[in-house]
Amino acid sequence: MARQEDSGLGYKIVEAVRSGEIIEPITYEKIKLFCEINSIDAPESYMRVILSNGSENTHSPTYKKYFKRINRGEYEVLPEYKNERRFYWLNVDSSGYDWSFTILKLGKTQSYSNLNQIGNQRKNPKCFQEINVGDLVVAYETGDIKAITTLCRVSDKTIENDEILVEFQKISDFGNVLEWGKLRDSEQLENCNTVHFHRGTLFELEKEHYDIIVQMLEEINPSLDTEEELYQAVIHSMKDDKKDRKARLENKNSIYPDIYEVTTKAFKRNPDVIAEVLIRAKGVCEKCNKKAPFNRASDGSPYLEVHHIKRLADGGEDTVGNAMAVCPNCHRELHFG
Missing domain, CATH: 3.10.590.10 (ph1033 like domains)
Structure with a gap:
């Protein structure tokens, strides 16, 4: 348990490092994002408990209590405030x-x-x-x-x-x-x-x-790190028998996609869902009912993009029923129109 005096932003940053919510090295940008995500109303001057580019002798007492500088604008929690993760x-x-x-x-x-x-x-x-x-x-x-x-x-x-x-x-x-x-x-x-x-x-x-x-x-559970890897997995799925895809879709333990860490959070989408939707569309945009605007250079297949009707970020399901194949123009319109 934290002591009563250990309740300010500095200690919250320490706790966030302990929990993995902030990954060291700590920077001002990471603190700012942490405050935004957790609805912490802190002015910029207060968030700079760890100064982004300050020298050692200008750091606040809170900095000296919890943190050490390891590089310009980069900091770590002092060892005595770190709990060894179990x-x-x-x-x-x-x-x-x-x-x-x-x-x-x-x-x-x-x-x-x-x-x-x-x-x-x-x-x-x-x-x-x-x-x-x-x-x-x-x-x-x-x-x-x-x-x-x-x-x-x-x-x-x-x-x-x-x-x-x-x-x-x-x-x-x-x-x-x-x-x-x-x-x-x-x-x-x-x-x-x-x-x-x-x-x-x-x-x-x-x-x-x-x-x-x-x-x-x-x-x-191999991860799909790039769009090209995802597309290759989709091609592999489309070559499978429909009953095999259906069996995988029915046996998947969760209808919600994995999240993996990049610079921001992204969803690892199910290639079987994309394959089923593209097969269903037969090369025709399911919004404007026009043929795909061009074919892929790699294999000559009609180029359509798969759009989730309810966004994954809003809790939408990664399922065939929540997806549609659309041309790039319609896809942009669905997102920004």
């Missing part, structure tokens, strides 16, 4: 309780208590006591799924009497879940006790094992 495994009983990360939207949270429904302590009480805001968690869904379905970040923790309430924020979503059988058979995880004996609720993971699990998830 890693955990959370069992989610989606069959016994109305609690599942699979259907939860990215960025949303679920809270979990150290007390069960009749008020008794859950197993591994030490983990509930030691877990902290900013710690990272793999969510393993029990019941019929028996797989790691997402990654989470601890976004809040409250203690009242004997109850510890931990809030977990969903920070990723995967089309392909990581089944327990693959975890069990992994030679890299043969010394991970939690993988083999996870009866209970919350377990601490070694960073090495957490990193291996994340790597396994990424291997079965």
